[in-house]
Amino acid sequence: MKLLIVEDDYEIQESIMAYLAPEGYLCEQAFDFGSALDKIQSFEYDCLLIDINLPDGSGLDLIKEARRLKKPSGIIVITARDAITDRVKALEFGADDYLVKPFNLAELNARIKSLIRRMQFQGSNSIVQGDLQVFPDSFQVLVKGQPIELTKKEFELLLFFVSNAGRVIAKESLAGQLWGDDSDFSYSFDFVYAQIKNLRKKLREKGAGDYIKTIYGVGYKFEKE
């Protein structure tokens, strides 16, 4: 799996690289428009992660170029919060998804996985994690082959957890998952706790292992088998 990360801030580049490293991707970096364009034109990537605001050009033109060359890459763009028109344009030009700055890495990781899954299996895929088999497109979950009834929010949480299996996820990231984009104006973590409590209970009732561990002071960790 080959990724190109186009982002001008060195620290953010490094953070993304470090977070994605355990996933076993082959990540390449581009810090400006020129080198990104070179790389897109010369190589094939499974996924392009493009920051729209680059010092010497617009990420939008990179999307255009990638699509013009009919590259089979999935494209995720990173935009500033107030750049709504950029976002709309990016999707029009052929980007598959977008993230708003500042994003959290767990979210980015889940989005990249989701995109790669969609491109590779076109909807017939599932993620297996221990006793669990999660079907992202049909909203189904099997525990040891037995279907389990989850609410939409519980399913979203579980999918987020299995996408970030083995990672410690902050409760803020989970709240963001549950409430959507603008959730960080104010939080109520009670809801997160309640949802996770329900999810754990349902999984336990079906005899699944207790994968979700509480990390005191931070959030949760979905233990990898």
Added chain:
Amino acid sequence: MKLLTKTTLYFVTVSLVVFFAGGIGLYKIMQNLVEHEVDADLYSRIHYFYNNIRQLDSLENVAFIATEPIDIEKVNQPEPATFRLKDTILYNRSVKAYMPYRQLSTTVKSDGCFYRVRIYKSLITSNYLIEKIALIITLMLILFLVLAYVLNRHFFGKVWADFFDTLHTMQEFRLDNPQKEPFQPSEIIEFNQLNEELTRMTDKIVQDYEAVKEFTGNLSHEVQTPMAVIKNKTELLFQESLNKKQYELAGSIYSATNRLSGIVRSLGLIARIDKNQFFNKTDIDVKALIQKQIENFEGLMASRNITLQTSFAGEPKVVMDKDLAGILVTNLIKNAVLHNVENGFVRIRLTLEEMVIENSGNDPHVPTGELFEQFSRASDKGFMGIGLSIVKKIVVHYNMHIQYKYHEGVHQIEIRF
């Protein structure tokens, strides 16, 4: 009280006092003068009478000199030869009525006998004179008063016209849209000075306001990258094998950075509304927006056993920016759900004219108007009350009206489109 009313009131009060006192004084002086004249006339006649007595040596022949009544009476005892003046009334045969007279009496000696002589002068004509003069004075005063009043109003308007121009210009002035007309130059130095001062002040205020807006805008934009770095690095730190204490510390850093990021983002949003950067106009289906948000918060409401009641009596279409409309409705419903109590309720009522959101909740202990101010802490959980100040900004931006009431455990926010 208006400026004109105030000055007119002073003017009228002072002129009435002055004119009333002056009128009475003038009347008294006139009266005195006339009386003095009458008395002088009586004295001159009595002296003439004396002279004639001495020449004629007989009182019987003096009647011819009297054009006015005269009484001569023989007395036994000689009275001191003094003159005595007094007012009296006499019966006048020609008009068949008692008339006021001035009387001068004295005693004279003639042919060895003493006589008391009383001569009179009618006061009819002098009283008449005084009356007429008083009337003329009064009329003159009234006329003067009216004239002065009219002139006062007229000149007042002329003198203060430039001031009212200035006032009008200031009333039209809007900080968020400072396309102000210049002040009209005035002939009056003080007004020109006033205009200069106002121009200087408003320029300074507009400048500061722009600078603050610029600063907030830049700040919220520029701090996003460093904040993203802190957030991401902390997330990376989470993945290290930390001990309990270290996790707690890292968790606190992450929470605080998230809150900071939220605040800065909200300030950025407010700055962008101020800068008029939301100019897209779409017909917003408020009902659909509300329903979407209800769906979003259903789980949270259920987890706290909050009941929801909705009534859609109309489906208003409001013309506004799509994003702002979304933020408005989200913030209101989120506010109602978050600042609620266990087993509480949320009631949403929508008509063509207004949207009313009510929820159970604790007493905010501050005037409800203050809850719209940035950073007023309205919640025991320590949420920043910035959501409501964004609501207020959006509402004001679209010239809608908002009202926040709290009464016995019920919060009510009403927005009229």
